[in-house]
Amino acid sequence: MRRAAEWVAARLDFAGGRVVDTDGQPLVLGEWLGAPGAPTILVYGHYDVQPPGDESEWETPPFAPHVRDGRMYARGATDDKGPVFVALETARAFHAETGALPLNVRFLIEGEEEVGSPSLERFLAARRAELAADLVVSADGAMWRASEPSIAIAAKGLLALDLAVTGPSSDLHSGRHGGAVQNPNHALAELVASFHAADGSVAVAGFYDDVTELAAADRETLARVPFDEESYRTEVGVPALHGEPGYTTLERLWTRPTLEVNELRGGGAFTVIPRSAQAHITCRLVPGQQPEAVLGAIEAHVRGAAPHGVDVRVEVEPGAVPAYAIAADHPAVHAGVEALRAVYPAREPLLVRIGGTLPAAVLFERTLGLKTLLFSFSTSDENLHAPNEFFRLDRLEEGMAAWAALWQLLAAGS
Amino acid sequence: MRRAAEWVAARLDFAGGRVVDTDGQPLVLGEWLGAPGAPTILVYGHYDVQPPGDESEWETPPFAPHVRDGRMYARGATDDKGPVFVALETARAFHAETGALPLNVRFLIEGEEEVGSPSLERFLAARRAELAADLVVSADGAMWRASEPSIAIAAKGLLALDLAVTGPSSDLHSGRHGGAVQNPNHALAELVASFHAADGSVAVAGFYDDVTELAAADRETLARVPFDEESYRTEVGVPALHGEPGYTTLERLWTRPTLEVNELRGGGAFTVIPRSAQAHITCRLVPGQQPEAVLGAIEAHVRGAAPHGVDVRVEVEPGAVPAYAIAADHPAVHAGVEALRAVYPAREPLLVRIGGTLPAAVLFERTLGLKTLLFSFSTSDENLHAPNEFFRLDRLEEGMAAWAALWQLLAAGS
Numbered sequence: 001m002r003r004a005a006e007w008v009a010a011r012l013d014f015a016g017g018r019v020v021d022t023d024g025q026p027l028v029l030g031e032w033l034g035a036p037g038a039p040t041i042l043v044y045g046h047y048d049v050q051p052p053g054d055e056s057e058w059e060t061p062p063f064a065p066h067v068r069d070g071r072m073y074a075r076g077a078t079d080d081k082g083p084v085f086v087a088l089e090t091a092r093a094f095h096a097e098t099g100a101l102p103l104n105v106r107f108l109i110e111g112e113e114e115v116g117s118p119s120l121e122r123f124l125a126a127r128r129a130e131l132a133a134d135l136v137v138s139a140d141g142a143m144w145r146a147s148e149p150s151i152a153i154a155a156k157g158l159l160a161l162d163l164a165v166t167g168p169s170s171d172l173h174s175g176r177h178g179g180a181v182q183n184p185n186h187a188l189a190e191l192v193a194s195f196h197a198a199d200g201s202v203a204v205a206g207f208y209d210d211v212t213e214l215a216a217a218d219r220e221t222l223a224r225v226p227f228d229e230e231s232y233r234t235e236v237g238v239p240a241l242h243g244e245p246g247y248t249t250l251e252r253l254w255t256r257p258t259l260e261v262n263e264l265r266g267g268g269a270f271t272v273i274p275r276s277a278q279a280h281i282t283c284r285l286v287p288g289q290q291p292e293a294v295l296g297a298i299e300a301h302v303r304g305a306a307p308h309g310v311d312v313r314v315e316v317e318p319g320a321v322p323a324y325a326i327a328a329d330h331p332a333v334h335a336g337v338e339a340l341r342a343v344y345p346a347r348e349p350l351l352v353r354i355g356g357t358l359p360a361a362v363l364f365e366r367t368l369g370l371k372t373l374l375f376s377f378s379t380s381d382e383n384l385h386a387p388n389e390f391f392r393l394d395r396l397e398e399g400m401a402a403w404a405a406l407w408q409l410l411a412a413g414s
Numbered sequence: 415m416r417r418a419a420e421w422v423a424a425r426l427d428f429a430g431g432r433v434v435d436t437d438g439q440p441l442v443l444g445e446w447l448g449a450p451g452a453p454t455i456l457v458y459g460h461y462d463v464q465p466p467g468d469e470s471e472w473e474t475p476p477f478a479p480h481v482r483d484g485r486m487y488a489r490g491a492t493d494d495k496g497p498v499f500v501a502l503e504t505a506r507a508f509h510a511e512t513g514a515l516p517l518n519v520r521f522l523i524e525g526e527e528e529v530g531s532p533s534l535e536r537f538l539a540a541r542r543a544e545l546a547a548d549l550v551v552s553a554d555g556a557m558w559r560a561s562e563p564s565i566a567i568a569a570k571g572l573l574a575l576d577l578a579v580t581g582p583s584s585d586l587h588s589g590r591h592g593g594a595v596q597n598p599n600h601a602l603a604e605l606v607a608s609f610h611a612a613d614g615s616v617a618v619a620g621f622y623d624d625v626t627e628l629a630a631a632d633r634e635t636l637a638r639v640p641f642d643e644e645s646y647r648t649e650v651g652v653p654a655l656h657g658e659p660g661y662t663t664l665e666r667l668w669t670r671p672t673l674e675v676n677e678l679r680g681g682g683a684f685t686v687i688p689r690s691a692q693a694h695i696t697c698r699l700v701p702g703q704q705p706e707a708v709l710g711a712i713e714a715h716v717r718g719a720a721p722h723g724v725d726v727r728v729e730v731e732p733g734a735v736p737a738y739a740i741a742a743d744h745p746a747v748h749a750g751v752e753a754l755r756a757v758y759p760a761r762e763p764l765l766v767r768i769g770g771t772l773p774a775a776v777l778f779e780r781t782l783g784l785k786t787l788l789f790s791f792s793t794s795d796e797n798l799h800a801p802n803e804f805f806r807l808d809r810l811e812e813g814m815a816a817w818a819a820l821w822q823l824l825a826a827g828s
Binding site: 279282 | 572582584602603605607646650653655658666681682693698723
């Protein structure tokens with residue numbers, strides 16, 4: 001980790017690049033502030049990566065980069081080293097060619113993004129003055145599709161919790177005790193089944209209460225996004241799409257909150273009535289929803305639906321975050337769209353939303369009061385978190401051209 | 415395995431004891447047929463044992479027998495080596511003292527009971543003549559309680575199946591795809607929840623169709639069995655007992671069929687919509703029910719309840735067996751009760767039922783046309799299949815006295 005941080009810091013030698021300790025992994029700071037009167041941006045990215053997983057699934061070793069067909073294959077190539085490199089090289093190129101950047105730039109490249117940025121909030125709070133800026137520009141957060149330049153203007157929030165059903169004091173033989181006690185597997189299934197209506201909507205009272213409903217204009221914008229439901233169905237490989245009625249699939253993916261049971265776990269494939277059964281649940285939240293309120297609704301639902309003969313407990317995981325959004329007409333979004341148009345003149349940029357979560361963007365807003373423009377040149381098909389992660393090499397030059405245009409536009413707009 | 419079989423065969427030297435190969439593990443045969451005109455019994459037991467499990471949970475090593483407080487601790491001590499030893503030593507004692515047994519005795523001590531006796535049916539069918547008898551007396555099948563001599567007159571049948579729900583073609587990120595596809599965990603929970611009514615009865619149409627309802631006399635007999643529901647509740651450690659209404663807990667345990675979901679398994683504790691989710695299910699069957707008919711009812715229920723947007727499959731495990739029962743007024747049961755009275759004059763023997771399964775008894779009936787008297791001196795509290803399995807040593811002499819009395823009664827009753 002420290003070697004990676006030192007490598008990043010060295011690339012920022014012209015900007016005082018340095019490795020700084022946190023409560024967890026070190027991060028890298030740097031700043032070039034030679035443009036008085038121009039705005040200041042804080043460039044965010046991360047140098048940490050996911051574990052490689054089963055290395056036998058990799059065509060080439062995860063930590064030995066290989067170039068094939070114009071793509072660099074390596075763990076971290078697209079999440080987030082390639083996109084961070086684009087930002088660093090943009091700054092270096094400006095500095096090398098003109099001796100200056102078009103605006104003031106601070107850098108914060110962290111090492112804990114893949115584990116939920118646990119040290120970041122405290123670090124930001126302690127360094128407010130040192131990080132003062134007008135806008136965060138993030139090199140993290142993938143584009144939607146390789147063929148369509150896009151800017152994400154919203155990311156869902158996240159609430160993770162565990163549901164535990166406890167019955168007998170030890171595992172029981174299902175032959176000797178079946179029919180006399182509530183089976184925790186049955187009780188868990190009953191609870192999990194109660195979370196959704198048959199139509200796919202969440203059946204927890206109050207779950208949708210604080211959701212900011214889409215404005216007609218937003219729905220029109222979404223309807224213009226090219227999205228073929230049948231292609232999507234084929235891509236994910238399901239017999240039929242399924243979800244909350246009253247919304248298109250894209251509206252559900254991008255703008256509706258969800259409650260997904262990620263794990264069911266109880267007993268084993270033998271004649272047992274297990275003493276307990278567990279579910280892991282994650283809710284994706286949308287603007288308006290607060291994690292605490294959603295948790296409260298789920299807890300009340302579970303209390304009301306708790307089956308007979310067992311104990312039921314809900315435990316929330318730390319690190320819940322609300323949704324993040326930046327207005328479609330925010331000046332930074334306008335500048336981002338213009339910068340993409342300059343590089344991809346044939347393809348009108350799309351404003352998209354992300355079903356995943358961007359805790360850092362929420363933390364920048366909460367701690368520093370800054371909006372974040374997501375301006376990554378990663379694409380969501382590049383095997384993020386999976387074997388054979390790659391980064392399209394032509395995105396390096398496209399990305400640098402777009403970042404350069406963005407900085408000039410932001411400088412001019414000030 | 416072979417050494418254990420050879421040890422048993424050697425104990426039957428006076429009866430031509432020999433190790434015989436099967437399609438699987440060897441078994442031991444032997445016979446003493448020197449009582450012309452007297453009935454012939456087939457003594458059944460098994461020399462194989464369960465795996466020891468986590469050896470750190472054993473107070474003394476599972477395969478080094480230790481005697482403490484009048485109990486022998488070892489894997490297999492009570493299931494089924496102690497009870498088999500009782501039968502073998504009864505025969506040896508008769509032979510040593512009188513040069514003869516009171517009736518004709520064949521022995522069949524198998525080595526595959528703990529894995530469902532997969533080779534036994536074929537073996538029995540091929541050796542019908544060699545195994546001809548009037549009755550099977552089983553040294554397997556534990557007594558209900560140490561304080562109450564008992565004979566089990568019924569054991570439930572078993573039907574095991576797996577339920578698999580398949581959704582997307584690969585695991586999906588629950589942030590990126592949540593809300594657009596049916597989550598196999600949700601679908602599995604919906605199906606599992608549909609198997610039971612809230613009152614604990616099985617809600618699968620046709621499940622109870624062929625159940626032979628208890629006669630009033632049977633219910634009266636059961637009502638006289640000492641059974642304290644509150645003690646039972648405390649013993650299993652549940653906040654409340656739970657089960658099919660209209661029956662006492664003991665009636666449910668001993669005479670009602672059950673459908674228990676032993677395992678729920680899907681996804682993991684991370685942000686995934688799993689491609690599939692599984693349940694392992696075992697049904698305990700009672701007299702009248704056929705495994706094939708119950709399977710058909712479950713398959714029809716699953717077809718009718720299959721949630722939208724996923725594929726659902728039911729796969730039956732091999733080895734399903736119907737219930738076993740011997741009439742309470744069968745002469746062999748009378749003889750068994752008399753033999754227990756002779757050894758335990760202060761305690762009237764109980765006729766009990768077993769929630770577990772006795773495939774061998776079903777096979778003896780189906781293949782050889784023989785009823786089986788369960789006459790074991792194991793007790794169900796002796797940690798069968800668990801760490802610290804033990805056998806009460808005073809049961810050795812009590813058991814031999816009872817087996818001797820039983821044989822004399824059966825001989826006299828002929």
